[in-house]
Amino acid sequence: MAGLWPAICFVPRGCFATSFVPLYYNQFAVHTIKAIYPGSFDPVTNGHLDLIARGSKLFDHLVVAILQNASKSPLFSEAERIEMLTEGVRQFGNVSVATFNGLLVDFAREQHAEAVIRGVRAISDYEYELQMALMNRRLAPELETIFLMSDAKYSFVSSRLVKQVFELGGSVEGLVPPFVIERMKARRSS
Numbered sequence: 760m761a762g763l764w765p766a767i768c769f770v771p772r773g774c775f776a777t778s779f780v781p782l783y784y785n786q787f788a789v790h791t792i793k794a795i796y797p798g799s800f801d802p803v804t805n806g807h808l809d810l811i812a813r814g815s816k817l818f819d820h821l822v823v824a825i826l827q828n829a830s831k832s833p834l835f836s837e838a839e840r841i842e843m844l845t846e847g848v849r850q851f852g853n854v855s856v857a858t859f860n861g862l863l864v865d866f867a868r869e870q871h872a873e874a875v876i877r878g879v880r881a882i883s884d885y886e887y888e889l890q891m892a893l894m895n896r897r898l899a900p901e902l903e904t905i906f907l908m909s910d911a912k913y914s915f916v917s918s919r920l921v922k923q924v925f926e927l928g929g930s931v932e933g934l935v936p937p938f939v940i941e942r943m944k945a946r947r948s949s
Contacts, residue, residue, distance in 0.1 A: 791819035794874040794905070795867050797859070799826055801833040802939045803843050804921055806913030810878045813907055815851045822870055823848060827860040834922055834946065846938055864899035875902060880909045880917075 796814055800807060800823070814821045825840050835843070841856055848854040859866035867875060875895065877888045885906070892904035909916075913934075921931050925943050932940065 792874065793820040793822065793870060793872040794818040794876050795822050795824050795863070795870060795872045796876045797824045797826055797863050797866075799828060799831065799833065799918065800840050800844055801831075801835055801918050802921065802935055802943065803840070803847050804913070804916050804918055804935050804939075805933070806878065806880075806909055806916045808847050808936065809910050809913055810876065810907055811848055811851065811854060814876045815854050817876075817905070818874065819853060821851075821854045821876075822872065823854060823856050824863075824866060825856070825858045826863075827858055835942065839942065843936075843939055843942065847936055862898065864895050864902055867899065867902050873901070873903060874905050876905045876907055878909050879906045880914045 794814060794817070796811060798807065811821065811823060823844055825837060825844065827837060833840070837858055841858065844856045848856060857870075863875065875892075877892070879885050879888055888904075888906060892906075895902055895904060916934050921934055925931050925947075931943070935943075
């Protein structure tokens with residue numbers, strides 16, 4: 760049970776406080792809340808990782824879900840994005856990485872998730888995300904959408920913009936993790 764948080768200590772009636780039995784979080788099936796953070800993550804940015812870090816504090820389990828979108832031609836393969844995200848979330852014990860295709864609400868039901876988190880950088884993001892959240896609510900009323908404002912230092916960062924700047928020879932240092940820069944350089948030189 761290493762790594763689990765002691766939630767309470769149970770002291771049987773008539774026993775001294777030194778003979779307690781530690782109870783661990785969720786040992787007795789306490790209700791936990793799982794959330795999904797969906798996206799293409801092509802590539803994962805520091806803005807994504809910031810939202811993952813913040814989401815991991817809000818939910819018992821956060822699933823970072825890579826959308827398999829056949830209509831897009833991504834820079835990185837699905838397997839590469841899984842590897843990069845797995846490396847990026849390694850420090851969080853309650854975050855996992857998965858892929859899905861089809862409707863987000865169907866994936867959320869398969870995962871028994873109760874919430875979806877979405878990052879909002881600007882008003883234009885909010886308008887789009889609101890439409891998606893309302894459609895998801897119509898399809899799955901039990902699923903809540905939680906909007907997290909991006910950190911101001913990442914408010915302009917998008918995967919699309921990172922790819923464009925990099926392709927034109929600009930620096931993306933500080934916008935993506937170093938392991939992403941290494942992969943982008945390797946991709947450019949191949």
